[in-house]
Amino acid sequence: AQKITQTQPGMFVQEKEAVTLDCTYDTSDPSYGLFWYKQPSSGEMIFLIYQGSYDQQNATEGRYSLNFQKARKSANLVISASQLGDSAMYFCAMREGRNQGAQKLVFGQGTRLTINP
């Protein structure tokens, strides 16, 4: 069974600072995908970044990067130069196996990030 753990219920960061949101996972499947989503108060889940288990390099998307440590089974999200608009709930999620169309994405408990001016 797959499991996603986010140990930080809440994080408070000053604007323009970098922030790391922690995520650890557990799976016996050698092939899997890891995702980070942002959920503002509007409710929509916004896809941020993806890391495949066989990807050799850490994923990056603009101000977002994923610190992937496969041996430690961690996939931390790093947001550089935080902005007020980054305040939201952040979820780490995992898919076991490769994308086969219909897939089961399981989410961690989430971390609420608050950016202070």
Added chain:
Amino acid sequence: DTEVTQTPKHLVMGMTNKKSLKCEQHMGHRAMYWYKQKAKKPPELMFVYSYEKLSINESVPSRFSPECPNSSLLNLHLHALQPEDSALYLCASSQDQHSNTGELFFGEGSRLTVL
């Protein structure tokens, strides 16, 4: 703006009512999903449709009935719900297996209150 559209945004219903939630996407995605999210909790998978056929049912009570009329539309029919079914219902879609990442694209959700 999200490319997955959900209606209605808010719905209040009694336990004897019958209502439906609707979801539409025009990205050509062939997989569509319903997730349920209680307050301060992560989304939980309910149903997955692949090529208009039900692929995954996460042991959801029969008072929730999904329907996929075509590749762009997904409905969730609600009947005889309980107050504990009050939640945000999120619809999502994803590309088929030709996409390496297969990320889900979510709508803004339908916030349901059962009285």
